[in-house]
Amino acid sequence: MSKLLVSPSPHIHSKDSTRSLMLDVVIALIPAAICSFVFYGWREVLLMAVSVASCVLLEWAVTRFMLKKPSTIGDFSAVITGMLLALNLPYTTPLWVVVTGAVVAIGVAKLTFGGIGQNIWNPALVGRVFLLVSFPTYMTTWGAPAGVVDAVSGPTPLGAIQEGLLSGASVQDLTAAYNYKDLLFANLGGSAGEACALALLAGFVYLCIRKVIKPWITLSIFATVALTALIFWGINPDRFTGPLFNLLTGGLILGACFMATDYVTSPMSLWGGVVFGVGIGFLTMMIRYFGSYPEGVSFAILIMNSVVPLLNMWFHQKKFGRK
Amino acid sequence: MSKHTFSIGGVHPHDSKISRECAIEQLPLPPSVYLQLSQHIGAPAKPIVAVGDKVKVGQPIAEPGGFVSAFIHSSVSGTVKSIAPRPDLAGNPQMCIEIAVEGDEWADGIDTSDTLVTDLPEDNKAIIEKIRLAGVVGLGGATFPTHVKLSPPPGSKCEMIIINGCECEPYLTSDFRVLLEKGEQVVVGAAILSKVMGGVPCTIAIEVNKPEAIAHINEVIARLGYAGISVMPMKMRYPQGSEKQLIDAVMHRQVGSGALPISVGAVVQNVGTALAVYDAVQKNKPLIDNVLSVTGECFPRQANIRFRVGTPISYIIDCLGGMPADAVKVISGGPMMGRAISNLDAATLKGTSAILFLTEKQTRRAPEGNCIRCGKCADACPMGLEPFLLIRHARLGNLEALEQNAVQDCIECGCCLYSCPARIPLLDHIRQAKGAVLGAIRARAAAAKAATEAAKPAPVIPSAVEESKK
Incomplete structure (x- = not known):
């Protein structure tokens, strides 16, 4: 008689694995990657290739030689970090800066804490913010899409408005330069990932349909940003930008759809997620309106990442048959 | 499409009902049967025969x-032949009565004909006594003695009988076949149960992946003219057939933690149990056989068979062509909650519902990865627990936190482990933690009871009180 396998139930498993979930996120990012290629050309492809390659290679090397553990590159999470990092950078970023960002993202923000699942802050965002505060020149010189605008480089819409406000112009005059069709379809200067709002939203819808993520965090960010902007804009449209403008600029869609929904650094429960989203939306608007940086999504997400353990402690799902 | 289902969690494994078209076959009699004395929840039975006694089919x-x-x-x-310990399906010794088969002579008074008896006995007490004497236990998995369930504690009132025909576990098809082939008997059994509980309405819950059964039972109810019995088609979802989840799905009431279904006015009985009740009450036939599915993609001879309780599993497998070569795991029951068999010579029990063969590819557990905090385990938990949190406390041995987070409510359905993308053995750890917490709760209750008894003695001696305060 052959030997029988004995183990506790259940004896079957769903097809979902960490790898399959992460692969779905990679797929969801592909439309945005393709758009960034269309708008910014081969240089963007090179940027993304370098970013992904350095993230994956670094994760492999660190797990293999420093942690002496089985490599985790097969789960595709490093690929996502690489893609998100690339999508967060101007396409003109020097490659050595990209590599530096990857080292911070994977080396510092992810593996220092114990690798996938253990990190407190979203690795790609930590990498990005590190670069933003370390190399502000590279990070705020945004290339306009080739062939669309004459200028080779220029500030992002949010950056332009902040500078304009400082020089005394009114928001209405400043935003007149942008139309929402351009914002949706990416004809503006900005990081590659900010380029095409529609491509990002398509990826988000794909993730929701595949049940990889739930939409509540993202929707609560959008709702809070829109509401906060509506209130301030309603009070003083000369000083504050309006809801639609804020929804479509500054990587808000990229952040809300792909960074804030990162499993590891977002709350587990529905209401925890909603509070998390409201916090991100509100902080983003406060930084945009009153902060010294024109853009606040990255900071807002990182700040809210830090309170996730608290949110997990405060918000639990409703238990069956208990009050 | 039916919308009826429970309110929290659940998963959708592929239903894999590959033996659904196989009509129930009668298994030939084995050379010997081994009747385990403990094959129900509660105290083991006490033998009333001696080695050498001649017994008939259906004799207690x-x-x-x-x-x-x-x-x-x-x-x-x-x-x-013997009354001695014998290894059960996990290899643990269990007291069994071994009977060598000689012919097939039934005890007096058992109606073995196929005639449908629809006239219900008048006296409810007599009905419950008949069910008790027939050894009927719940055949949905827990094997709780049915007569106890039908005698609710004073003060509680039954408002609905639910007949569980969900069969939400993948692969299992025995309840489905019983509904199709013994639908009349099941419906009469349901009528008996509803009468015993005071003429309450009866709902037969069947998942929508069994449309033939839904149509057939509807037709039978109409033909037999029972007003209080109805079929409720249920959305496919595991673990719908779990008692608490089914009550939630049918009656929209949640049984509290540690409470019995009767506390919300529900009594749930399985399809197989309804048939056993019919047999016991209308035919005087005790629970001596049951239907099980023998199935699995790697098993060529799919079957639903009626077997005599105590038939060795290996005998059933041999009758159907032997072990498939690529099967590495044999399960008694379904793939979600069934038990892996290590001893194929173990005997079947009253509640054995399936013998399932799985290949290594189907059942092999992938290596455990890091928790990615996706929350899929919490989404899947039908009790609204947070397995990711429970396993963390379990690994730390933090019993207090485990109890606060309701680990004792776990029904061990396996949804958490099933859905974990990092393949963390959540339920393995939670099951152990639950055992430890239940032990602690019981110890506390026992200590509290001992304390009240110690405080009870009427003639209070001051010095003794002083003593006990210390």
Whole structure:
């Protein structure tokens, strides 16, 4: 008689694995990657290739030689970090800066804490913010899409408005330069990932349909940003930008759809997620309106990442048959 | 499409009902049967036969060993060979009565004909006594003695009988076949149960992946003219057939933690149990056989068979062509909650519902990865627990936090482990933690009871009180 396998139930498993979930996120990012290629050309492809390659290679090397553990590159999470990092950078970023960002993202923000699942802050965002505060020149010189605008480089819409406000112009005059069709379809200067709002939203819808993520965090960010902007804009449209403008600029869609929904650094429960989203939306608007940086999504997400353990402690799902 | 389902969690494994078209076959009699004395929840039964006794089919051979316990009847005719421990399906010794089969002679008074008897006995007490004497236990998995369930504690009131025909576990098809082939008997059994509980309405819950059964039972109810019995088609979802989840799905009431279904006015009985009740009450036939599915993609001879309780599993497998070569795991029951068998010579029990063969590819557990905090385990938990949190406390041995987070409510359905993308053995750890917490709760209750008893003695001696305060 052959030997029988004995183990506790259940004896079957769903097809979902960490790898399959992460692969779905990679797929969801592909439309945005393709758009960034269309708008910014081969240089963007090179940027993304370098970013992904350095993230994956670094994760492999660190797990293999420093942690002496089985490599985790097969789960595709490093690929996502690489893609998100690339999508967060101007396409003109020097490659050595990209590599530096990857080292911070994977080396510092992810593996220092114990690798996938253990990190407190979203690795790609930590990498990005590190670069933003370390190399502000590279990070705020945004290339306009080739062939669309004459200028080779220029500030992002949010950056332009902040500078304009400082020089005394009114928001209405400043935003007149942008139309929402351009914002949706990416004809503006900005990081590659900010380029095409529609491509990002398509990826988000794909993730929701595949049940990889739930939409509540993202929707609560959008709702809070829109509401906060509506209130301030309603009070003083000369000083504050309006809801639609804020929804479509500054990587808000990229952040809300792909960074804030990162499993590891977002709350587990529905209401925890909603509070998390409201916090991100509100902080983003406060930084945009009153902060010294024109853009606040990255900071807002990182700040809210830090309170996730608290949110997990405060918000639990409703238990069956208990009050 | 039906919308009826429970409110929290659940998963959707592929239903894999590959033996659904196989009509119920009668298994030939084995050379010997081994009737385990403990095959129900509660105290083991006490043998009332001796080695060498001649017994007939349906003759009681062991009596209840307590209030929550059940009669056991000989499932064959022949001679009692031994009353001795024998390894069960996990290899643990269990007291068994071994009977060598000689012919097939039934005890007096058992109606073995196929005639449908629809006239219900008048006296409810007599009905419950008949069910008790027939050794009927719940056949949905827990094997709780049915007569105990039908005698609710004073002060509680039954408002609905639910007949569980969900069969939400993948692969299992025995309830489905019983509904199709013994639909009349099941419906009469349901009518008996509803009458015993005071003429309450009865809902037969069947998942929508069994449309033939839904249509057939509807037709039978109409034909037999029972007003209080209805079929409720259920959305496919595991673990719908779990008692608490089914009550939630049918009645929209949640049984509290640690409470019994009767506390919300529900009594749930399985389809197989309804049939056993019919047999016991209308035919005087004790629970001596049951239907199980023998199935699995790697098993060529799919079957639903009626077997005599106590038939060795290896005998059933041999009758159907032997072990498939690529099967690495044999499961008694379904793939979600069934138990892996290590000893194929173990005997079947009253509640055995399936023998399932799985290949290595189907059942192999992938290596455990890091928790990615996706929350899929919490989404899947039908009790609204947070397995990711429970396993963390379990690994730290933090019993207090485990109890606060309701680990004792876990129904061990396996949804958490099933859905974890990092393949963390959540339920393995939670099951152990639950055992430890339940132990602590019981110890606390016992200590509290001892304390009240110690405080009870009427003539209070001041010095003794002083003593006890210390």
